[in-house]
Amino acid sequence: MTASTPEEELLEQVYREFREGLSQRLDTMRVALEGLAEAYSEESAELFYRTAHSLKGTAASFEATELVQPATTLAGIGLPWYDGEVPQAEEIEAALESLEQLGEAVQRYTARIEGEG
Amino acid sequence: MENAYRVVLIDDDPDLRKLVKLTLEFTAQWQVSTAADGAEGIDAVRNVRPDVAVVDIMMPDMDGYEVCRRLKADPETADIPVVFLTARKELDEAKVKACGARGVVVKPFEPDRLAEELTRLCGEEPES
Numbered sequence: 001m002t003a004s005t006p007e008e009e010l011l012e013q014v015y016r017e018f019r020e021g022l023s024q025r026l027d028t029m030r031v032a033l034e035g036l037a038e039a040y041s042e043e044s045a046e047l048f049y050r051t052a053h054s055l056k057g058t059a060a061s062f063e064a065t066e067l068v069q070p071a072t073t074l075a076g077i078g079l080p081w082y083d084g085e086v087p088q089a090e091e092i093e094a095a096l097e098s099l100e101q102l103g104e105a106v107q108r109y110t111a112r113i114e115g116e117g
Numbered sequence: 118m119e120n121a122y123r124v125v126l127i128d129d130d131p132d133l134r135k136l137v138k139l140t141l142e143f144t145a146q147w148q149v150s151t152a153a154d155g156a157e158g159i160d161a162v163r164n165v166r167p168d169v170a171v172v173d174i175m176m177p178d179m180d181g182y183e184v185c186r187r188l189k190a191d192p193e194t195a196d197i198p199v200v201f202l203t204a205r206k207e208l209d210e211a212k213v214k215a216c217g218a219r220g221v222v223v224k225p226f227e228p229d230r231l232a233e234e235l236t237r238l239c240g241e242e243p244e245s
Contacts, residue, residue, distance in 0.1 A: 007139075007143045010139055010143075011136075011139055011140075011143070014132070014135045014136055014139055017132060017135070018132040018136075021131075021132060046177070050129075050175070050177065053175060053204070053207075054129070054130045054133075054175075056204060057130070057133070057203075057204045057224035057225065058130050058132055058133045058136075058224075060224060060225030061133060061136060061224055061225040061226060061228075062132070062136065063225075
């Protein structure tokens with residue numbers, strides 16, 4: 001997006017803040033996941049699921065298509081935990097792998113946007 | 118409703134709030150107030166008395182269905198249309214109908230068409 005009007009500049013700033021906030025979202029999920037790997041807590045389960053779920057919808061609205069599938073996968077993994085199920089070790093492993101894929105997707109998305117700019 | 122709608126947007130995602138607010142302000146010149154959770158949003162609706170409240174469903178502490186129920190239970194806000202902005206997967210049609218919401222805009226929304234979609238929903242009477 002190349003801004004040429006004040007409105008476009010504001011929108012570009014919102015998109016930039018979304019991109020800059022992605023690492024924080026990844027960190028939030030990683031910390032929650034590490035907590036769940038040690039011991040189940042409702043707080044960690046909720047934080048993990050809500051962060052993934054929120055990113056899924058928000059990424060799509062920001063046309064960050066690369067992020068939608070990995071965020072959807074993470075939300076799908078986290079939903080049973082949010083509903084009270086204690087995660088199994090292999091589920092934590094799967095979530096860590098999906099989180100890694102999301103991180104790679106963030107890099108691809110960022111590179112695409114910077115390439116377009 | 119007048120052309121320049123007043124909107125209260127209730128969504129816990131700060132990036133989405135900013136995107137929706139700017140989109141509606143730029144594409145339709147609407148006046149948009151935002152709130153980050155249900156309690157704050159209900160207060161905003163009472164204060165602003167918007168033409169429409171746009172509400173996320175999955176939020177911490179109080180979900181969108183409960184926000185809608187409380188708005189509909191309050192005589193001061195009962196007549197204000199509530200539209201959910203939500204992911205299709207979390208949508209429970211029965212709950213949407215039961216709480217009295219006017220309709221649903223599914224994420225991802227098309228920014229250029231959001232105002233048009235909200236206008237269409239608010240121009241229609243809720244299904245009986």
